[in-house]
Amino acid sequence: MSIDVNNESGTEIDEQAILDIARYALTRMRIHPLSELSVIAIDEEAMEQLHIQWMDLPGATDVMSFPMDELRPPSKDDEEPPQGLLGDIVLCPEFAKKQGQEAPTQHSMDEELQLLTVHGVLHLLGYDHEEPDEKAEMFGLQAAIVDGWRSERGITGPSPAPTVS
Numbered sequence: 001m002s003i004d005v006n007n008e009s010g011t012e013i014d015e016q017a018i019l020d021i022a023r024y025a026l027t028r029m030r031i032h033p034l035s036e037l038s039v040i041a042i043d044e045e046a047m048e049q050l051h052i053q054w055m056d057l058p059g060a061t062d063v064m065s066f067p068m069d070e071l072r073p074p075s076k077d078d079e080e081p082p083q084g085l086l087g088d089i090v091l092c093p094e095f096a097k098k099q100g101q102e103a104p105t106q107h108s109m110d111e112e113l114q115l116l117t118v119h120g121v122l123h124l125l126g127y128d129h130e131e132p133d134e135k136a137e138m139f140g141l142q143a144a145i146v147d148g149w150r151s152e153r154g155i156t157g158p159s160p161a162p163t164v165s
Contacts, residue, residue: 001026002036009041011093014110018091021114024149025121029073032083037124039089039117047092062099063116064090065123072126089120100160107160115160118145 003022005015018039026037042050047060054064069084091113100112122138129135146160 001031001033003039004037005039005041007041008046009043009091009093011041011043011097011109013041013091013093013113017110017114018117020153021146021149022089022117022121024152025118025145026086028145028148029121029125030081031071031073031086031125032081034083035071035081035086036084037086037089037121039091039120041091041093041113044092044094047090047095050090060092060095062092062095062112063120065120066090067124067126070126071124086121086124089117089124091116091120103160105160111160114149115142115146118142118149 001023003019003026005019005022007013007015022037022039026035027033044060047064048058050064051057051059051061054066055061066088068087069082071082071084071086073081093109093113096112096116097109100107100109103112119142122142127134127138127141129138
């Protein structure tokens, strides 16, 4: 799996953890191992510009996903996953830091960025949270992926609660 992580935010982030959790999420979702993903961290000003340009919403946000080939997880265990370009996930560490501090289960910026990376991956794979049933499915899957990754790494303590809406 080809995953590029670029930090253009000016804030120090755990790029390896972002790479690792993205790879874990894609493997768990059974995405073809030759698929490609880009993760970019940017500052609040740049994120605000993207948020306005693509969503017509003011202010910065935590994560945005830009799908390319609209890949989807295989629906059957024996089905061969398609190969292609997943797209881009754009993260905003400054926003994530505030969001993690304000969450019911306060957590670090890096923990929030890990959660947001999984959230972005799921959006690239066609998941959404507009409707209550979609939200339950997506956030349940998101929690399972983050918990599984944390467990594999021997990370104890409560997982970050979803702060993205």
